[in-house]
Amino acid sequence: MLTIENCRLTWPDFTADYSLTIDEGTLCAVAGPSGGGKTTLLHMIAGFETPECGRLTYRGRNLLPLPPSQRPVAIVFQDHNLFPHLSVAENVALGLRPSLRLSAAEMTAVLEMLDAVGLRSYDRRKPGDMSGGQRQRVALARALISGRPLIVLDEPFSSLDPQLRRDMIRLVDTLRRKRNVTVIMSIHTPEDVADVAEQMVLIIDGKVAVNGSPAKVVSCIYDRGSSAKPTS
């Protein structure tokens, strides 16, 4: 279980204060208006933002003193996930070994992971030769192959068209069930994940406004009126 207790971050023009628990093996969607603090929450979990106070624990272990590379967290961003000078296979392999000196077994694992995301035949291609959806699948493959039990996805599919976005979310759901990982994903359109997420959190003004099932959060979003209404 991931537990966040009163983690507070302050900037001159913005204050965030999070308290939240996420169960092992679930898909937790993080929704909310732009600038509301979704990315800050994810970056805090991944180790890129440090709270002034509070506790962040995973399976009882305090994550706050750990640098990002030692946390049990792999991250996928909206853009710039891949290194353009490396091939697809090399980009995935970075999740196993940043030195890229792979054993035969590790190389096989990389190809199997590419197979799992439907890109087995793209292993030698460069990211520049692929579509946006394919690039995000490569990034997802790298996050999964790292073996870290928490996968943080920071609006990973926002730039994709609605159909492709839903396909990608289904792929994430399938893979996380197979590998038994916990996925925390920020989203723009809560409806996209309503049928796959077990938990949804609505973040407004740096605070958890609603936490519960997707149905509950979606109905709250619409009850709150147009200012908090999600956009597609």
Added chain:
Amino acid sequence: MRLRQLHLGDATTFAIVALVACGFVSLLRIGDGGTTLISIGPYLQRVLIFSFVQAGLSTLLSLGLGIALALALARRQFPGKEALLTFLGTTMVIPTIVAVFAVLAVYGRNGWVAQSLKSLGWTGSISIFGYPGILIAHVFLNAPFVAKVTLDGLNLVPAEQWRLATSLGFSSGQIFRHLDWPALRADLPGLAILVFLLCFKSFAIVLALGGGPSRATLEVAIYEALKVDLDFARAAWLALLQVAICVIIALALHGVVSRPPAATTFRGPMQRVDAADYRLKILDSVILLFGLLFLGPLALSVLVGLGSIPDILDLDLVGALMTSLTIAAIAGSLACSLALAIGAAVRHHRIAQASPRWAALLDLVPSALLAIPPFALTAGLFLLIRPWIDQARIGLILLPVVNGLGALPFAYRYIAPRLMQAEERYGRLSESLGMRGLARLKIVDWPMVQRPLASAFALTAALSFGDFGIIALFGGPKLRTLPYLLYERLGAYRFEEASALGLIILTVAFLLAQVSSRLSHAHD
């Protein structure tokens, strides 16, 4: 076939090409026809070998020091870093004649280094003339420029990739391999060719620090042919050869320059994870210390002139200052007007006329001007207009014209992209509203172009203000610019007065460059 609509910028481009062509033709016609490239074979071979070797070595050293400085600056935060970056950003306008003075003041026979060694009991003598002086001056002028450009490139690495590197636990070597090197590699070919081109065409530095006729670049050889030997045909042939070499290099530059798209995800300066590596801390300290010891004294040498300014406050100074400012203002205005006209023509042909090839050809003209040797062009134009214009005034006419043409490529790079941007953003809207001519210029183009135009004017005026090029042909008691006055004082070994003049030139050029930089970074 549809007739292509002629734009004012087309006429401007034709006029520039015709002016350059007429200059060369008149130079070749006035020559006796006896001189060919073959007849000056051994001399030419020596000049070419020297030009290529000094430019190659200068490029290697400038890139080496510049890239090392950029990496060290990217990794380190320290007090005064902003001031240092400002200095790096304005070294492009350091006049070459001031760089010559700085090298002599620090490394010359009676320079700071020699005096320090003498005070330690050393009895030998230092000679800076030849390769050492030329290389030091070129590296002094170019390494900071390389550092600034590569540092800008390193800062374009997207924030997400830095976070990924942190998350994946990259080592310092892996950070260099996957983040720094791809960013550097995008800039390196273009930078290497640009620095090579600048050093290959070097004039004032080689003339003053070459140490004799055996060390001449093509530009110096053209100057000597015109000023010393009055061999116009030789000058013309050498000029054509230089144009050919520079065009080949410039075309290569046009082809290889590429940069990954800029990232827009920065919220603030990224803390590099490799900054904590103690081995890199030591390496960066050594690099920054070396950079400081190499660049610092050269930059500071001019400040010594502060005390000598009262000694040079005379009519010569006021006259030279006014002449320099006038020439700089006219050259800057000319460069900006030409850039505006050509930029508008390129936009017109690319978008309204859908003639991308013609637009690309026009687009090449400003860059191609970098290849034209100013001495040959000036001499040709001098011979062309001499029958009609008072010879005492020819210099005053040709100086701003040739300086303006020389500064056109820089002005064009500031102005043309903004004109295109205005079209991309508001072109269709303007068309739909029926906005044309002056109304469109006032409402659509001017708001977007005024800042880059002012910025380009300040930069080109700064470049012209400090230029010690063709004034070497026309300079004398009747026509003096500040750089020429500095050259005279250096020749007369009046170093204190030279340092004061260098300080004035540098101050004005830096102020103009600062204005240009602030305008170019200001928001619309």
